[in-house]
Amino acid sequence: MRTDLCEKFGVQYPVFGFTPSEHVAAAISRAGGLGVLGCVRFNDPEELDAVLTWMDANTDGKPYGVDIVMPAKIPTEGASVDLNELIPAEHRAFIDRTLDELGVAPLGADQARNEGVLGWLHSVARSHVDVALRHPIKLIANALGSPPNDVVEQAHEHGVPVAALAGTAEHARRHVRNGVDIVIAQGYEAGGHTGEIASMVLLPEIVDAVGDEAGVLAAGGIGSGRQVAAALALGAHGVWMGSTWLTAAEYRLGARHEGKPSAMQEALLTATSSDTVRTRIYSGKPARLLKTKWTDAWDRPEAPDPLPMPLQNILVSEAHQRINNAENPDVVAMPVGQIVGRMNEIRPVKDIVAELVSGYDEAVSRLVEQR
Numbered sequence: 001m002r003t004d005l006c007e008k009f010g011v012q013y014p015v016f017g018f019t020p021s022e023h024v025a026a027a028i029s030r031a032g033g034l035g036v037l038g039c040v041r042f043n044d045p046e047e048l049d050a051v052l053t054w055m056d057a058n059t060d061g062k063p064y065g066v067d068i069v070m071p072a073k074i075p076t077e078g079a080s081v082d083l084n085e086l087i088p089a090e091h092r093a094f095i096d097r098t099l100d101e102l103g104v105a106p107l108g109a110d111q112a113r114n115e116g117v118l119g120w121l122h123s124v125a126r127s128h129v130d131v132a133l134r135h136p137i138k139l140i141a142n143a144l145g146s147p148p149n150d151v152v153e154q155a156h157e158h159g160v161p162v163a164a165l166a167g168t169a170e171h172a173r174r175h176v177r178n179g180v181d182i183v184i185a186q187g188y189e190a191g192g193h194t195g196e197i198a199s200m201v202l203l204p205e206i207v208d209a210v211g212d213e214a215g216v217l218a219a220g221g222i223g224s225g226r227q228v229a230a231a232l233a234l235g236a237h238g239v240w241m242g243s244t245w246l247t248a249a250e251y252r253l254g255a256r257h258e259g260k261p262s263a264m265q266e267a268l269l270t271a272t273s274s275d276t277v278r279t280r281i282y283s284g285k286p287a288r289l290l291k292t293k294w295t296d297a298w299d300r301p302e303a304p305d306p307l308p309m310p311l312q313n314i315l316v317s318e319a320h321q322r323i324n325n326a327e328n329p330d331v332v333a334m335p336v337g338q339i340v341g342r343m344n345e346i347r348p349v350k351d352i353v354a355e356l357v358s359g360y361d362e363a364v365s366r367l368v369e370q371r
Contacts, residue, residue, distance in 0.1 A: 005215055014237060017035050022037055026054075029059045038067045066141070087314065104322050145166070163182035166184065187219065224342065
């Protein structure tokens with residue numbers, strides 16, 4: 001399983017693994033892929049700097065990258081305390097009423113309140129770029145399309161390629177015009193922010209649209225070696241995987257008891273490919289989440305419309321904190337793709353990567369035999 005991106009990035013396999021967990025990202029890099037750390041959860045640049053320093057020491061010298069969230073249109077800026085004033089009281093009342101109905105307890109008086117993920121803000125995302133470029137990263141990916149031209153130039157001045165997610169061929173062409181080096185063709189099946197065109201249709205459209213002007217990674221619906229083989233057969237130079245790593249043994253985010261999966265992982269392990277929903281309740285932009293009692297509540301007639309980014313994330317930030325503390329798989333709030341139906345076992349990252357490689361080899365061998 002080798003493409004030209006393996007040499008470009010110094011990796012053994014063209015598997016780019018996006019994850020909010022530094023432990024998972026480092027393990028992906030050690031296993032021969034390129035671990036890509038999601039930075040949006042870091043409100044404090046110093047915290048991100050400390051985590052990247054940890055990755056520098058725990059990737060065995062293997063390459064890794066970072067993923068930022070920098071909207072093409074600059075959203076409302078300001079500290080969370082200022083933005084809170086823009087959130088309607090009816091939305092807050094709905095949150096409190098829903099959590100009470102779901103049996104999710106309030107935070108304790110001594111618990112710090114989550115102020116929301118300010119990484120959605122343009123200024124905070126820029127600080128992520130500045131911090132990341134002080135480390136030996138090999139890729140900056142932007143989850144919301146092309147970064148501003150000066151950010152692309154800043155990365156290139158440090159010798160770091162830039163990737164951007166695309167949901168249409170026109171998005172991909174625009175990314176290339178903006179200087180993006182890698183286009184991530186993310187199909188409808190994918191978790192998190194995603195468009196409306198399925199991977200089987202989208203991927204060859206984007207491959208044809210960019211030609212040899214940029215590399216293309218396939219994203220959405222990829223969780224096995226067979227699916228990697230299909231992506232490369234459609235013209236991709238590699239794959240971008242996110243959901244699969246949520247049930248990795250190294251994933252330590254979320255409340256859990258020692259030696260047991262978190263409530264989020266328990267929910268994922270029993271889900272089918274039909275148990276996701278595309279909604280704006282997570283961030284204000286359409287994103288695919290695991291379908292739970294929490295997402296169902298937002299579909300009720302009396303539910304308010306989600307707010308625009310970044311207000312929606314600030315609105316639900318404390319709710320997510322309470323849901324996480326509740327340790328109830330029925331109410332988790334988690335982005336995940338339709339590939340969740342295959343995620344039915346907790347496994348080390350190295351085993352996941354090994355199965356991707358063996359499954360790819362078997363798929364290619366079958367095709368060769370059928371010639």
